[in-house]
Amino acid sequence: MTRDGLHLSGNIGPSRDIDRSGSNLASFWLRVLLMISVAFMAVPASAAGIDEAINANVQPITDKLSAFIFYSVRIGTADVPLIVCWLIFGAVFFTGYLGFINVRGFKHAVNIVRGKFADPLHEGEISHFQALTAAVSGTVGIGNIAGVAITVSAGGPGAIFWLIVAGLIGMTTKFVECTLGVKYRQKNADGSVSGGPMYYLKHGLAKRGMTGFGKFLGMFYAISIVIGCLGIGNMFQSNQAYVQLLQVTGGEAGALADKGWLVGLILAVVVGAIVIGGIKSIARVTVRLVPFMILLYIIGAIIVIAMNGARVPAAIASIFVGAFTMKGVTGGVLGIMIIGFQRAAFSNEAGIGSAAIAHSAVKTNEPLTEGFVSLLEPFIDTVVICTLTGLVLLTAFPTDYLMGGGVAGIELTSSAFENSIPWSPVPLSFAAIMFAFSTMLAWAYYGTKAWTYIFGQSKNKERVFSFIFCIFIVIGAAVKLEAILDFADALIFVMAIPNLIGLYIMAPEVKADLKVYWDAKDKAQKIARENTAA
Numbered sequence: 001m002t003r004d005g006l007h008l009s010g011n012i013g014p015s016r017d018i019d020r021s022g023s024n025l026a027s028f029w030l031r032v033l034l035m036i037s038v039a040f041m042a043v044p045a046s047a048a049g050i051d052e053a054i055n056a057n058v059q060p061i062t063d064k065l066s067a068f069i070f071y072s073v074r075i076g077t078a079d080v081p082l083i084v085c086w087l088i089f090g091a092v093f094f095t096g097y098l099g100f101i102n103v104r105g106f107k108h109a110v111n112i113v114r115g116k117f118a119d120p121l122h123e124g125e126i127s128h129f130q131a132l133t134a135a136v137s138g139t140v141g142i143g144n145i146a147g148v149a150i151t152v153s154a155g156g157p158g159a160i161f162w163l164i165v166a167g168l169i170g171m172t173t174k175f176v177e178c179t180l181g182v183k184y185r186q187k188n189a190d191g192s193v194s195g196g197p198m199y200y201l202k203h204g205l206a207k208r209g210m211t212g213f214g215k216f217l218g219m220f221y222a223i224s225i226v227i228g229c230l231g232i233g234n235m236f237q238s239n240q241a242y243v244q245l246l247q248v249t250g251g252e253a254g255a256l257a258d259k260g261w262l263v264g265l266i267l268a269v270v271v272g273a274i275v276i277g278g279i280k281s282i283a284r285v286t287v288r289l290v291p292f293m294i295l296l297y298i299i300g301a302i303i304v305i306a307m308n309g310a311r312v313p314a315a316i317a318s319i320f321v322g323a324f325t326m327k328g329v330t331g332g333v334l335g336i337m338i339i340g341f342q343r344a345a346f347s348n349e350a351g352i353g354s355a356a357i358a359h360s361a362v363k364t365n366e367p368l369t370e371g372f373v374s375l376l377e378p379f380i381d382t383v384v385i386c387t388l389t390g391l392v393l394l395t396a397f398p399t400d401y402l403m404g405g406g407v408a409g410i411e412l413t414s415s416a417f418e419n420s421i422p423w424s425p426v427p428l429s430f431a432a433i434m435f436a437f438s439t440m441l442a443w444a445y446y447g448t449k450a451w452t453y454i455f456g457q458s459k460n461k462e463r464v465f466s467f468i469f470c471i472f473i474v475i476g477a478a479v480k481l482e483a484i485l486d487f488a489d490a491l492i493f494v495m496a497i498p499n500l501i502g503l504y505i506m507a508p509e510v511k512a513d514l515k516v517y518w519d520a521k522d523k524a525q526k527i528a529r530e531n532t533a534a
Contacts, residue, residue: 125283128363128364134445141237166340196354223450352493
């Protein structure tokens, strides 16, 4: 580590305490995961009652965990989940504390992504643009298509307004966690780097005399993401990819009926072939796939909105008016606000810390540059894509139908596209599959880095986790394990608790570094202007 603490080198690694606890955890989790994997390999996925039996046994545990993590308090007539409040309060705090860096730093972020300040000699594995696409691939998923429809159905047009607000302030949370992810990353013996909340929780808190607390939070975070990534970033994605293919191939009477295992197997082989090469391999794919799939979806959405152009003014008006009305929504204005905030938090994952793992692999010697780059992630995911989905829905159907038509989720979004472009379900399904596939790539990397944090860094250990991850892709496509998915979903959001605790503690450090960075930037620009004038 340099004297000023701006960068951590390869001298920092897991402590012996972590190694010992990791060894015990290894034996336990390997037994659990391999037993599940072997069970599904030995018994046909279509065997009656397998998924029902698993759901029945896991559901009681899931219910208790979900009740704790998504605990709600009654405020007026609205049920407010505390975990959502935790995420939103953090975003509001960091936005104010750092002087609206999400607005002030936006242009600078774009310039960094364009490569204006790139240096190939800097430490790291991938470029700023590759890091952005790798992280965006983990957040732009099925939720951008299906989740927004659920949000509008529950909260009406006004929920989109609060979704946008939450996306804008969530940019600052990403800035803080991704800056720290690079600052406290670890350089491995093979030249690769590892970073993310596990590392800045452990080492950042140790710097403040909270060594034991930091170790606990880091390990808790790593275990949660290893298990959670197998659900939300794996099984759910492969399951939804199969569902989409099923819809466009004739449904239950089509060629892919009862062939979920085959779709899962194909996905597993492709994902495995990519993730085995690490972040460089993943970035080579996402740098092409992510811009293409986002542009495909954006162009399709804009076409639908343009075809219904006469309804656009009314749709926009309904968003602003609906944000402050109580009509048709339980909980009134507060209920609408919470619904919008919740979708934004679930979509862009600001405060959960997962994206910091991908951003930590960037080639830079200045952590704040990647903090700026990460500002763009919630903007793309939530402010752009989710808003366009909302406008597609509002221009295609009247509000009464959206909120009481009996159709919700991706089926509603698909109907909105089909209403204007009859053949659109096919490319929409293709986009949904790409979203699911790219999400699996990102979460495979997140899970791998958490796995090696727990068990130690080595190629063989990475391959073990990649193998387990790919098995769960097949399982996710073949069966409907709602209880396990709910369990994993809960674990993903419990990660926000240790992550935001660490961010609050280290916020003054980020603010001080930001002042130094801006001062240096202003000085460099002043010198450049003087040289030009001379």
